[in-house]
Amino acid sequence: MVTSEIDLPADYADLLEELKTRISSARIHAQRTVNTLVIQLYWSLGRDIIVRQESQGWGSGVIRRLAVDLATAFPDMKGLSYRSLQYMTAMVRAWGEDENVPQAVAHLPWGHIRMILDKAANAEERDWYAAAAVQYGWSRNVLLNMMMNRSMERTGTAPSNFTRHLAAADSELAQQMAKDPYNFEFLGLSGEVAERDLENALTSRITETLQELGPGFSFVGRQVHFDVDGDDYYVDLLFFHIEQLRYVVIELKTGKFQPEYAGKLNFYVALVDDMLRRDYHNETVGILICGTKNDRSVRYSLGRSTSPMAVAAYTYDKLPAAEQQALPNEGHLVAALEWAEPDTE
Structure with a gap:
């Protein structure tokens, strides 16, 4: 017309x-x-x-x-x-x-x-x-x-120190962001992978990554650069949670959790909180996602951290045969x- x-x-x-x-x-x-x-x-x-x-x-x-x-x-x-x-x-x-x-x-x-x-x-x-x-x-x-x-079973289950560093209501909200373990099977990876390869895979499949992280996450960037009086630092993955109005720093480690990882994440959370957070934002939190972890070691490390953080594992391999049999096959999905x-x- x-x-x-x-x-x-x-x-x-x-x-x-x-x-x-x-x-x-x-x-x-x-x-x-x-x-x-x-x-x-x-x-x-x-x-x-x-x-x-x-x-x-x-x-x-x-x-x-x-x-x-x-x-x-x-x-x-x-x-x-x-x-x-x-x-x-x-x-x-x-x-x-x-x-x-x-x-x-x-x-x-x-x-x-x-x-x-x-x-x-x-x-x-x-x-x-x-x-x-x-x-x-x-x-x-x-x-x-x-x-x-099994999102319900994994949501809010990662060990954290949120109750120590955040107000009660805020702590409960932050805890719901931290799954354990994260399921990265959609990446199609197998065997051992380098941290940079895992990071590349997650950002190249950002839609699926955001879906697995949960509702409210918005991607800010990868290897986000910070200059601290001439010293260069790079945050693996930086997100902003729209509903909770807070930055979320995610550090990736492909091996077993080590206490020094918590110290590094603690530093990055403090850095983002100081340099990017605005007055109307809630406190920045950090999530360390690693290959495996000893929960007791994690709790000792988080107990000494000064920033609100959680530590979770991830998996990208297919489930064991017994668990696969419990899931519906292609015909059931259709x-x-x-x-x-x-x-x-």
């Missing part, structure tokens, strides 16, 4: 951008509202079926007939298959049989809920992944990746993604 040239009002461009933003915001709000209404509907269907299963002994035959009759009554509506009805009852049983759907669940897409129901081992995992998916806006694929990589799609039955 070609429009003729006309003289536009001086504020036209600003108004156009404002209207575009308003329309986009309204569309997103409408989509979220519709999704919440759908989940509330599914919750009520699941509750009604459970009540009759318990009071009248409804079996699979009755529920299959119900699915057929509902599909006949609403031929243009997806998500009323027998399989979907089973997921609805599973959702209600998993998160309690109250009249109202829990807030975190209500804001999740149906495909996310089914994936959590299928992959989570217990109530704690279901609640953690549901809340995280809502808070950080994880896509279906990101959610699956987080669950497959099935999981298919289940996450709107039901067409």
Whole structure:
């Protein structure tokens, strides 16, 4: 469509951008509202079926007939298959049989809920992944990746001295940044690697690296240079955590943890805190990521450090055979993604 040239009002461009933003915001709000209404509907269907299963002994035959009759009554509506009805009852049983759907669940897409129901081992995992998916806006694929990589089990588990150097609430937030171990399998490395090669691999796959570090991390740079009265120093990896408003210094060591590593990281954290941190930033923290560690040695070292730091291990080799067998194969992954799609039955 070609429009003729006309003289536009001086504020036209600003108004156009404002209207575009308003329309986009309204569309997103409408989509979220519709999704919440759908989940509330599914919750009520699941509750009604459970009540009759318990009071009248409804079996699979009755529920299959119900699915057929509902599909006949609403031929243009997806998500009323027998399989979907089973997921609805599973959702209600998993998160309690109250009249109202829990807030975190209500804001999740149906495909996310089914994936959590299928992959989570217990109530704690279901609640953690549901809340995280809502808070950080994880896509279906990101959610699956987080669950497959056992993010909940690893988040906040690295030994640290955060409680010693940070206020209670701030310490808890900082601790959630420190996983143990970090899973660098996405790098495709094997055997022994040099520290610079590991650094190169992490920065060349920065999207996956940021995803593994966790929500809120923003990449600042690698080998970040600091001049201290003519002495040159280089920080391996520097990040800024947007949600916590703090710099995060990451030092990489491919071997076993040594106490002197903590001293070096302590110096770099103090350096970044002094030269880059602004008044409105929270305190800089450091994370040392090494090949292996002795937790007792780590705690002795952190106890003498004057900066808030954590020490974690990393792995990039494939899991042992026994653990690999516990994970779903390619067919299971494909099935999981298919289940996450709107039901067409």
